Amino acid sequence: MSIQTSKKKYLIYSIIGMVLFAFGCKKKLTREELISYLNEPMNGLVKEKVINGVDIQLQVKHPDLYVDQHLKAFPDSLRETKLYELKKQYEENLYLQLSLGINNNEILKALVNTPQYTTMVNRLSFGMRDFVVLTTNNKDTLLLKSCTYVPTYGMAKHNSVLFVFDEQKIAQAESLKFRIKEMGLETGEVSFKLKTKDIKSIPNLNFNK
Numbered sequence: 001m002s003i004q005t006s007k008k009k010y011l012i013y014s015i016i017g018m019v020l021f022a023f024g025c026k027k028k029l030t031r032e033e034l035i036s037y038l039n040e041p042m043n044g045l046v047k048e049k050v051i052n053g054v055d056i057q058l059q060v061k062h063p064d065l066y067v068d069q070h071l072k073a074f075p076d077s078l079r080e081t082k083l084y085e086l087k088k089q090y091e092e093n094l095y096l097q098l099s100l101g102i103n104n105n106e107i108l109k110a111l112v113n114t115p116q117y118t119t120m121v122n123r124l125s126f127g128m129r130d131f132v133v134l135t136t137n138n139k140d141t142l143l144l145k146s147c148t149y150v151p152t153y154g155m156a157k158h159n160s161v162l163f164v165f166d167e168q169k170i171a172q173a174e175s176l177k178f179r180i181k182e183m184g185l186e187t188g189e190v191s192f193k194l195k196t197k198d199i200k201s202i203p204n205l206n207f208n209k
Contacts (some may be wrong), residue, residue, distance in 0.1 A: 028206035034062060037203060044198035051187040054107070057099040057158065058178055058192045063090035064205035071207070083207060093145065094167035094199070096178060098132070099158035100124075100185070106152060106159045107185075116184060123183060125149045128161050131181045136173035142166060170196050 029037060038045050038060060045060040067086045071079050102110035108124070111117045123131070128149075134142045143166040150160040170176070176194045180187075 027203040029203045030206055031065070031068060034065065034203065034205050038062060043202075044195055045202065047192040047194070049190060049192070051190060052185070053102055054185050054187050055099075055101040055104075055158065056180070056187065056190055057101075058194075059097045059099070060194065060199055060202070061095035061097055061162070062202050062205065063087070063093060063095060064207075066090050066095070068205055068207065079207075092167065094142070094165040094170065096134070096163045096165065097150070097160050098128075098163065098178075098180065099160040101158035104157050106154060106156055108159050109154055119184060124159055124161055128163075131183045132163060133179045133181075134163075134165055135177050135179070136169055137175045137177070138169075138173055140169045140173070142169055142176075170199065 037043060040046075041048075047058045049056050064087070067083070067090050070086055071082060074082050100107040108117065108120060111120055128147045129144060132144065132147070134144070136142070144163060145166055146164045148162045148164075150162055152159060173196050175196060176199075177191055178194065179189060179191045182188055
């Protein structure tokens with residue numbers, strides 16, 4: 001083997017090593033820091049539009065937050081064992097939360113005395129699967145695994161629904177398009193674009209803090 005060939009191989013292995021090291025050293029945050037990171041618009045993980053008076057927000061949620069919630073149900077002696085199991089389960093999914101409000105009030109609170117109220121309650125609770133589509137820039141549609149209404153008991157500025165998608169197709173995509181069909185709020189179809197690099201760059205949660 002020539003010296004030049006050896007140098008080339010050494011350079012290649014060095015680059016691979018640096019890339020693996022970078023991924024292995026991905027920054028970890030406390031729960032509060034991670035939530036702040038997700039809420040910072042500059043990180044590209046929360047989007048907002050106001051259309052016809054309706055405040056529409058879309059936010060990426062990190063699976064580690066749900067893992068952390070479930071870990072609290074176990075005694076300290078079991079948490080380390082359950083951590084790997086839960087992370088494997090939750091990391092297969094992409095979590096997106098859609099929130100709707102009017103004039104800094106939950107959408108349901110704002111509509112409570114209108115004919116739309118009952119329809120919107122049923123729609124948010126049971127019918128959102130029919131109004132939302134998530135596609136990649138490659139025109140692939142991500143499988144919607146579940147959608148769940150998030151109870152806020154009249155104490156928030158929005159009503160929210162959490163959507164869980166199969167994230168397998170994200171690796172081959174540069175961006176995602178989240179579309180909300182007209183759902184009786186006279187907003188027309190609304191869409192949000194998310195960059196997959198922003199989603200992949202989210203720091204992990206430090207479960208030791």
